[in-house]
């Protein structure tokens with residue numbers, strides 16, 4: 105799951121999260137000037153966007169978005 | 177779409193600690209133009225940004241001789257010992273630099289730096305997770321380094337055998353970028369197969385694969401002291417193993433028993449990470465899985481230290497309900513990661529690769545150059561930055577081969593034109609299925625590795641060439657997937673080639689063979705063929721040598737002592 109919710113009431117479109125996401129998951133909607141989750145499957149669940157958002161608009165949850173084969 | 181051309185004296189590929197130090201030191205050494213390119217954002221990508229709050233740094237007042245010896249032994253005597261010495265001499269200077277850039281290492285109330293145990297005998301410093309790379313990123317900008325973010329490098333440019341820069345594309349708008357450079361430093365990290373934990377799924381070995389295509393020699397991963405790491409099994413939580421055991425965390429098997437003392441009676445849970453992972457594998461192989469990390473006994477002060485050093489992992493633990501207030505409420509199931517594939521470029525002591533004009537540092541340099549961990553990656557970046565700046569001053573003006581650029585450009589965008597091709601996800605999963613099982617690269621057997629190689633060759637032949645991308649984001653994912661497949665081939669083939677147990681365990685060759693295998697394994701791509709050869713470790717001029725010519729690997733010995741295995745006809749048989 106990783107990034108789970110972006111609160112559009114709080115998001116002011118500063119784009120910090122878009123800029124910082126290592127996996128390029130988030131994009132700006134130019135019409136609304138809000139951020140949305142574009143490539144959820146590639147989210148690595150690192151919580152960086154949540155940590156960096158100045159408006160506390162992002163909430164992440166530590167469940168994997170994709171199945172990862174395990175060692176045993 | 178137009179091309180974007182950059183010209184620079186020093187090009188640094190990668191925005192982790194190695195690349196950022198290399199860029200800063202190249203500027204300080206007199207390079208006028210230094211450009212750092214990153215497929216994510218400098219300081220916000222790669223492993224460095226998510227490292228587990230522990231900075232392992234020897235200080236001049238420590239017993240450096242003892243550390244030297246440990247580092248050589250833990251690296252299976254395959255490490256470049258001149259480089260180990262450089263690291264021990266430079267590490268505290270690098271730490272001073274970092275503090276001057278604004279990295280906050282944790283201090284005691286008295287203001288003195290707090291040193292805490294992590295793995296082995298060494299003490300390390302703690303830092304507040306993301307603060308470290310944020311400070312490094314700012315320092316790089318302040319020193320006048322130009323940063324180009326969101327550009328993925330896919331190929332090196334060459335002219336008359338010299339590397340004269342690189343090419344790549346903007347992962348958001350797709351623009352083609354040409355970087356013309358006097359010298360290039362590769363610092364794009366290793367490949368961690370998009371495995372556990374969060375915060376490292378962007379390191380896929382792209383740089384190594386591009387360098388291999390350009391003719392560079394790459395090296396095996398065996399000398400890496402930790403072939404895997406371990407993290408929370410079923411949740412995306414991490415990292416922190418060294419920090420947790422350093423604060424008193426205990427590994428338990430499925431029967432609730434502490435098991436590390438069986439395998440490393442002296443260091444126990446604080447054994448080096450690689451040893452811990454092997455021990456977990458051996459427990460599971462004996463039917464004593466799964467594995468748990470128990471931190472329920474830690475006191476609020478210890479938990480407080482963990483929270484300070486690992487703010488993101490602590491938040492994840494809280495969200496999952498494992499950490500309530502200042503207590504861990506239950507043992508957490510843990511799992512080892514897919515193997516780390518530090519298939520890096522062969523480099524000399526100055527981090528010059530086998531190709532003129534190309535240096536490599538951090539985890540994209542071969543493991544024997546001791547580049548893994550923040551401290552080691554940092555000192556390697558410093559040395560590479562200084563040496564590369566000198567190279568750029570002495571080398572002539574780089575010449576770009578237009579025909580080569582056109583060809584690379586054409587090949588790069590092909591997945592965007594493909595219809596009914598193969599999804600990047602499909603290739604990623606296929607590669608993970610091959611390399612993740614612990615019985616493939618952690619506890620090895622020739623027959624299992626041959627089967628894995630056949631599977632990877634099939635992926636490389638029948639899937640990777642058909643990868644398709646819907647847009648430039650997917651183009652990045654497609655390239656990452658095919659890099660992972662190529663790295664798996666390199667890692668498996670060199671692992672099969674090494675017919676002994678040295679850092680990893682082989683069931684069919686359980687002995688460490690210091691007569692025939694004090695060797696590095698080199699690989700070079702020649703057309704369709706991967707050429708594998710060996711190079712003697714120059715033991716004659718090194719300080720520390722193994723004591724015995726041949727011996728059962730200590731972990732096989734431990735397993736034999738507890739009756740888990742027998743050695744029959746020179747191979748392991750399980751009890």
Ligand SMILES: Cc1cc2nc3c(=O)[nH]c(=O)nc-3n(C[C@H](O)[C@H](O)[C@H](O)COP(=O)(O)OP(=O)(O)OC[C@H]3O[C@@H](n4cnc5c(N)ncnc54)[C@H](O)[C@@H]3O)c2cc1C
Pocket residue numbers: 189190191192193194195213214215216217218219221222223224225226227228229230231232327328329330363364365366373374375376378379380382383414415416418537538539540547548549550551553
């Ligand atoms: C989860 C985790 C926890 C760790 N914890 C610790 C710890 O507590 N202490 C410690 O000492 N070590 C720790 N390590 C190890 C340490 O983080 C690494 O050894 C170190 O950060 C490697 O630095 P690097 O600069 O070589 O590579 P990285 O930091 O991985 O940087 C690679 C960079 O290259 C960029 N890149 C990759 N491919 C391309 C491309 N094709 N084009 C352009 N750019 C590209 C990436 O975006 C990234 O910026 C940890 C590692 C992991 C994975």
Ligand code: SF4
Pocket residue numbers: 110114115116117118119120121122139156157158159160161162
């Ligand atoms: S960082 Fe926060 S406020 Fe800024 S764009 Fe992202 S969600 Fe919106």
Ligand code: SF4
Pocket residue numbers: 106107124125126127128129130146147148149150151152153154164
């Ligand atoms: S959790 Fe990490 S990978 Fe996922 S959207 Fe946020 S920054 Fe990107």
